[in-house]
Amino acid sequence: MFDALRRYLERSITLSDEEFDILKTAFMPRHYPKGSFLQRAGDIARYGGFVAKGCMRSYTVDDKGKEHIVQFAPENWWISDLNNSLIGEPTGYFIDAIEDSDLLVCDLPSFEKALTALPTFAEHYRLGMQKHMVAKNRRISAFLSATAEERYLDFLKTYPSIARRVPQHMLASYLGITPETLSRVRKQLSRK
Template identity: 45%
Template structure:
């Protein structure tokens, strides 16, 4: 009631933009939330742990990635302000996660224990619907990414990435973008060089 959560306000704003809530509903959501600061390179989730949360990024940038047998990282996805992040597979199955999530820059997330979160979704239908819509959109986005991964050339993948995620482009090291696109940093470097010649 009297604590000042600057980061929560960002989440509140996000909610207000999408749905309208009674003040009781709004505060029951707030009461379930936990604000968590994550320094650059710090983990939000480490491979082997079970993910039992729902997490909204209020500030910063995080990545989800796996590490293969050879020890190299494969970036599965990114998130910035106003995105949700987490491992649905671990959440749904209760199994240890195959993924790592860490901060690309100093970040703050609004975290919910998933059990509470589910109760909120049921108790507040508009909220549940919003969350469901996000899941739908995520699915659609991943379908599109599959298509890109399978049928685009490296250059087309990068162009599509810039088009869709220009907000990310400046905040991520190129090597991470390359990994996300499934190409090597060298190839991405050459693509960028060419692109600057023939724009």
Template identity: 40%
Template sequence: MEKLFDILFAHIQEKVPLTDEEKKLIISFFKCKQLRRRQFLLQAGDVCKYISFVSQGLMKSYLVDEKGNEHINLFAWEGWWISDFRSFIFGDKAILDIDAVEDTTLLLLSRQNYERILAEVPVMERYFRILYQNSLATKDSRLISANTHNAEEKYALFLEAYPSISQRLPQNLIASYLGLSAETISRIKRKMIDPNA
């Protein structure tokens, strides 16, 4: 069981120090869940009961429009958190679907245990604050990119920011995340291989 937490502890310790006692206490707040590829963690309309840390695998959160098209909000892989955070914090119905792109192992933190971990392991308050700051900065950058970059630039920035993850994602999912069509991504990739194409 403790092996499952190695990635979590490494992630936390990049931002704040942890004692062995704090690690033991942190383990007690989580429960483990395994998902098969395409299995849902959360469906829109349900209340999000957990924030989830990806120990192994790959997840996506997304909105589905009235035409049935997915609009991907976030990818989460080893070392990332995923949730419909508004639903988790306020108890509203989730607007996001979250499912597994690959077979995935998650560490789940309930709302009650989230509050307890902040109170009982004070360094975790700082850890989550750093996460939220980083998340806000990333969302700002993504919004600016969506409004100022052309398709080629968006794709190039994605590959630069996430070189390893781009190899694990089908082209249509990358396209959805970037707000592009799969055909556009195909055209960009062909042009990257042969600039005269």
């Protein structure tokens, strides 16, 4: 499982064996069977994680019991709830496995220690964060100006592999529309 992390990191930075050993101490391998939770709303969020295998999602549940998916995290993505890893207050987000998944999890203090000990890792983290920010801004822009259909097409183009592997109603939830609407959008598109 650590191999996956190392391969992922070495796509952008180089780490000696010794450095990677330091990094390893921060993480714990954990298996999450489909449907199991990494955290629930109301918890004090403790762990973030790197997805080595499978697929996770984070989401909120509104007062009507409806789920709203904030993020998908398949292999080689990070999933965490900075929200309150930072603040230490109970979180509003659920994180669970939508497939059987293997994660390397890590609490915030250990993660920060790793950042301090490994400057190249910190640099990688900063760049990743910036890219992530760009993606969030894109998504916000889409909500501001695009229709359901446009958002769907954009998702297909940007994350084709995620679109293939998650159930449609989850995709709908991520896009901010109902499953019914997504179904109709798809029908509409298939005509063209």
